[in-house]
Amino acid sequence: MLLHELLAFDAIHIQCHDNPDADTIASGYALYRYCQQAGKQATLFYSGRNPISKPNLLAMVESLHIPLAYEPKPAPCPGLLVTVDCQYGAGNVTHVSASHVAVIDHHIQERELPPLADLRPYLGSCSTLLWLLLEAEGYAFPSEVATALFYGLYTDTNGFAEVRHPSDRDMWDNLVPDERIVKKLKRSNLSLDDLAIASAALNALEYHPEGRFVVMGVPACDPNILGFISDLAMQVDAVDVAVVFSHEQSGYKFSVRTGVREVKASELANWLVQGGIGSGGGHVEKAGGFINKAMFEKAKPGQSIMDFLLAQIRAYFAAYEIVDCASSGGVVLEGMAAYEKLPARIGFVPCAELFPDKTMLHVRMLEGDMDIRATDDTYLMIGISGEVYCMGKQAFATSYTPLDETFKVDVDYPPVVLDKDAGTRVYLLRVAKACQSRKSRVLAWQLSRGMKVFTRWDAENYLKGEPGDWVAVRHEDPRDAYIIKQSLFPGLYTPCQEAE
Numbered sequence: 186m187l188l189h190e191l192l193a194f195d196a197i198h199i200q201c202h203d204n205p206d207a208d209t210i211a212s213g214y215a216l217y218r219y220c221q222q223a224g225k226q227a228t229l230f231y232s233g234r235n236p237i238s239k240p241n242l243l244a245m246v247e248s249l250h251i252p253l254a255y256e257p258k259p260a261p262c263p264g265l266l267v268t269v270d271c272q273y274g275a276g277n278v279t280h281v282s283a284s285h286v287a288v289i290d291h292h293i294q295e296r297e298l299p300p301l302a303d304l305r306p307y308l309g310s311c312s313t314l315l316w317l318l319l320e321a322e323g324y325a326f327p328s329e330v331a332t333a334l335f336y337g338l339y340t341d342t343n344g345f346a347e348v349r350h351p352s353d354r355d356m357w358d359n360l361v362p363d364e365r366i367v368k369k370l371k372r373s374n375l376s377l378d379d380l381a382i383a384s385a386a387l388n389a390l391e392y393h394p395e396g397r398f399v400v401m402g403v404p405a406c407d408p409n410i411l412g413f414i415s416d417l418a419m420q421v422d423a424v425d426v427a428v429v430f431s432h433e434q435s436g437y438k439f440s441v442r443t444g445v446r447e448v449k450a451s452e453l454a455n456w457l458v459q460g461g462i463g464s465g466g467g468h469v470e471k472a473g474g475f476i477n478k479a480m481f482e483k484a485k486p487g488q489s490i491m492d493f494l495l496a497q498i499r500a501y502f503a504a505y506e507i508v509d510c511a512s513s514g515g516v517v518l519e520g521m522a523a524y525e526k527l528p529a530r531i532g533f534v535p536c537a538e539l540f541p542d543k544t545m546l547h548v549r550m551l552e553g554d555m556d557i558r559a560t561d562d563t564y565l566m567i568g569i570s571g572e573v574y575c576m577g578k579q580a581f582a583t584s585y586t587p588l589d590e591t592f593k594v595d596v597d598y599p600p601v602v603l604d605k606d607a608g609t610r611v612y613l614l615r616v617a618k619a620c621q622s623r624k625s626r627v628l629a630w631q632l633s634r635g636m637k638v639f640t641r642w643d644a645e646n647y648l649k650g651e652p653g654d655w656v657a658v659r660h661e662d663p664r665d666a667y668i669i670k671q672s673l674f675p676g677l678y679t680p681c682q683e684a685e
């Protein structure tokens with residue numbers, strides 16, 4: 186959906202979800218300003234049992250002059266009704282009859298959507314979605330709108346700790362908010378009631394020594410409380426993983442924290458919402474998400490959310506064998522078969538052609554951000570999913586043949602490099618050339634159980650394989666192991682024909 190399609194209507198009514206938070210208010214406000222600038226008759230409102238009372242929301246509405254109306258009994262809408270940060274017909278937004286409806290949201294799909302809808306559950310906030318849509322229209326962000334969207338992302342991602350998608354980070358980097366107002370809002374996030382909730386949760390804390398984790402449930406509260414409690418729990422030496430959730434009207438908001446390299450918080454957050462019951466994501470150490478109540482009750486009838494989370498966390502721990510190639514003997518070679526790695530086409534960018542020697546680069550890709558110091562020897566390699574990794578000139582020369590063509594691939598988020606010294610951005614897919622890997626022989630084995638492999642080169646990050654994926658070793662060395670996705674294996678490897 187493109188935002189200007191909404192402008193086909195003269196009257197545009199924008200509805201935030203009941204019991205609104207900063208993200209829905211910011212999203213609605215940005216859309217309101219856009220419609221108003223286009224000469225439309227726009228209104229911004231919310232409904233539900235209570236008007237907003239939280240100090241930060243009141244301060245947000247006041248300091249940014251947001252014309253947000255509370256309509257406990259909303260009248261039917263002539264023209265277009267747009268629900269932001271929620272879906273028309275869902276449980277967390279009061280029903281308003283309208284002749285035309287549009288939905289802009291970042292939660293998982295709950296309802297059949299109208300033709301005018303944009304739903305991107307992988308984003309950390311609905312504010313990010315509005316930012317992307319407005320950017321696509323070439324919109325110039327007034328300070329109030331920039332500040333609102335910035336604060337919307339801030340509150341929905343626990344102070345940016347749980348941002349999920351590179352687009353979240355792009356918005357965070359690009360918007361220029363009014364720092365004075367942001368500061369004031371950050372300082373009024375929590376109420377005394379929120380603090381009382383935190384202390385009650387800490388009192389009732391249950392520790393599970395077998396997995397060194399804690400899980401805590403709290404009543405509906407400011408989402409920042411979840412991060413606050415889990416961050417506090419992580420400072421206990423016996424706690425490796427913390428999950429804190431709150432009971433919200435339409436589901437459960439949760440925060441995940443981990444302090445051990447064997448568990449990535451973003452992965453655990455995704456694991457908790459398996460089966461389409463919600464959305465989650467974030468970083469290696471901090472992540473979060475939301476579980477939809479109706480979906481959860483349908484998937485796990487009769488189970489409490491606490492029992493469910495405990496079972497999911499235990500299942501996650503049990504699902505993966507951990508192999509550390511740096512400190513152990515590596516993977517078991519017995520039962521592995523020989524395969525030939527077929528020549529594969531990937532992209533490469535020699536840093537020397539773009540940047541001065543020893544430039545600090547910030548690489549942004551779907552997998553996350555990476556900082557590197559690029560020398561004249563560094564090659565940036567771009568895989569077929571848009572993932573970026575580094576290689577030395579020598580290693581490149583022995584394993585790849587450059588081709589005389591550009592590298593083209595269709596990916597969800599094209600990787601981008603920021604030259605931190607010059608402040609310039611380079612979209613790698615615009616400059617990447619193609620190269621072909623040389624044939625090589627590996628031993629490989631298809632996984633029947635999950636596996637996390639720490640390679641010899643990176644003691645902090647593991648490669649993760651699910652059942653059905655493959656583990657392979659180069660040079661018959663059990664410690665030279667890596668993981669290949671099930672879907673990619675047949676295209677990249679073929680059984681060796683020659684006898685041993």
Ligand SMILES: [Mn+2]
Nearest residue numbers: 208270311341
């Ligand atoms: Mn939101």
